[in-house]
Amino acid sequence: MITETHGLRLYDYAASANCFKVRLLLAQLRQPYDRVPIDIFAGDTLTDDFHAKNPARSTPVLQIGESTYLSESNAILFFLAQGTPFLPDEPLLRAEVVRWLIFEQTDVMMTVGGLRFRLVTGRLRPDDPDAIRRRNAGEEALELLDQHVRARRFLAGDRYSIADIAVYGYTHVAPEAGFELSRYPAVEAWLRAVEEQPHFVNDLAPYPENARPGAGRSIYD
Amino acid sequence: MITETHGLRLYDYAASANCFKVRLLLAQLRQPYDRVPIDIFAGDTLTDDFHAKNPARSTPVLQIGESTYLSESNAILFFLAQGTPFLPDEPLLRAEVVRWLIFEQTDVMMTVGGLRFRLVTGRLRPDDPDAIRRRNAGEEALELLDQHVRARRFLAGDRYSIADIAVYGYTHVAPEAGFELSRYPAVEAWLRAVEEQPHFVNDLAPYPENARPGAGRSIYD
Numbered sequence: 295m296i297t298e299t300h301g302l303r304l305y306d307y308a309a310s311a312n313c314f315k316v317r318l319l320l321a322q323l324r325q326p327y328d329r330v331p332i333d334i335f336a337g338d339t340l341t342d343d344f345h346a347k348n349p350a351r352s353t354p355v356l357q358i359g360e361s362t363y364l365s366e367s368n369a370i371l372f373f374l375a376q377g378t379p380f381l382p383d384e385p386l387l388r389a390e391v392v393r394w395l396i397f398e399q400t401d402v403m404m405t406v407g408g409l410r411f412r413l414v415t416g417r418l419r420p421d422d423p424d425a426i427r428r429r430n431a432g433e434e435a436l437e438l439l440d441q442h443v444r445a446r447r448f449l450a451g452d453r454y455s456i457a458d459i460a461v462y463g464y465t466h467v468a469p470e471a472g473f474e475l476s477r478y479p480a481v482e483a484w485l486r487a488v489e490e491q492p493h494f495v496n497d498l499a500p501y502p503e504n505a506r507p508g509a510g511r512s513i514y515d
Numbered sequence: 516m517i518t519e520t521h522g523l524r525l526y527d528y529a530a531s532a533n534c535f536k537v538r539l540l541l542a543q544l545r546q547p548y549d550r551v552p553i554d555i556f557a558g559d560t561l562t563d564d565f566h567a568k569n570p571a572r573s574t575p576v577l578q579i580g581e582s583t584y585l586s587e588s589n590a591i592l593f594f595l596a597q598g599t600p601f602l603p604d605e606p607l608l609r610a611e612v613v614r615w616l617i618f619e620q621t622d623v624m625m626t627v628g629g630l631r632f633r634l635v636t637g638r639l640r641p642d643d644p645d646a647i648r649r650r651n652a653g654e655e656a657l658e659l660l661d662q663h664v665r666a667r668r669f670l671a672g673d674r675y676s677i678a679d680i681a682v683y684g685y686t687h688v689a690p691e692a693g694f695e696l697s698r699y700p701a702v703e704a705w706l707r708a709v710e711e712q713p714h715f716v717n718d719l720a721p722y723p724e725n726a727r728p729g730a731g732r733s734i735y736d
Contacts, residue, residue: 373610
């Protein structure tokens with residue numbers, strides 16, 4: 295989609311899988327961009343300046359040219375992938391990609407991703423009711439995903455797309471939240487197929503010490 | 516998008532705002548379709564037959580032709596709107612629409628919509644912790660929405676689109692979950708602007724008696 299006529303700047307947090315998804319697509323597109331580190335837990339998203347870029351105070355945010363900002367990780371994937379092989383043109387396949395972009399945020403990020411964040415940073419213990427709720431919902435999502443990829447190599451139309459990039463983001467670190475991926479062998483095979491794609495990179499950073507409650511200032515405090 | 520060469524069939528629950536969103540777009544597209552009522556609370560989504568159409572067991576499901584099924588309400592909106600004035604062609608605007616389609620499911624449906632369902636059907640009381648959590652998150656979503664439409668007539672690109680249809684779905688019934696829309700005057704004005712669109716219909720049904728816990732069989736039991 296994007297060419298050299300635009301400058302692209304990514305407001306980005308190294309330990310966020312939502313941000314990693316965008317970095318992965320940009321790497322696979324061979325698309326140059328400026329990366330602006332945003333330390334979520336040092337209060338960087340709590341400033342008026344960040345609010346002007348994204349009132350929801352989430353990362354990533356993509357700046358396109360001088361003064362255009364796009365938020366919501368999967369909307370950024372969609373924007374960048376238009377006109378490239380990472381987003382099919384065929385109307386039904388494109389709608390299937392949108393389906394997975396939504397599923398990822400509602401059924402994977404909020405469950406698997408949200409549980410991992412809260413366990414790893416000490417916000418929940420494994421037997422807290424909210425942890426149990428997220429684990430159960432995450433297992434349902436992984437089971438659905440496993441069923442889906444049992445008969446397919448990729449999520450939409452048997453070709454690698456931003457649907458795979460989006461769902462890979464939090465699914466590949468599900469073991470860090472206690473999910474046993476060996477129970478979902480088709481998901482494991484699909485994760486490996488994603489990792490075999492040209493120009494695949496994985497630069498997702500671990501949560502730093504200031505991500506623990508009380509150690510920093512963020513929207514989670 | 517769709518023409519007479521396809522048969523369209525909507526597996527549909529009258530009291531679901533996710534289903535209503537699709538009915539609203541189909542009405543505004545003047546698109547004929549068959550409507551197949553699915554009684555969520557009579558176990559209609561628990562059958563093997565429904566699982567074959569949508570393993571997630573959610574409504575709505577759109578059947579396209581003989582054997583193609585598309586689930587996820589906002590993916591269905593996206594599919595139907597392609598090539599029509601309800602989905603802009605311009606790449607950035609189209610990505611903005613995707614952003615709102617995701618926001619609606621994560622920040623409106625799960626909070627405002629989820630709270631309304633649980634209060635109205637007697638699954639939660641207003642002072643239950645999960646109700647308070649959903650109310651707080653719903654108020655944040657309404658505040659974000661209010662900020663956004665303060666300077667705009669519609670959500671994406673100042674033209675009515677499926678972004679508006681999606682977010683309208685659960686937002687317009689927020690008062691039934693105890694949200695005071697008078698605190699969000701720009702949201703109220705935007706709701707009226709949606710209702711003034713050509714061929715607007717609102718056929719969202721109230722939850723029936725069997726939606727109460729113990730009165731039926733559903734994925735919520």
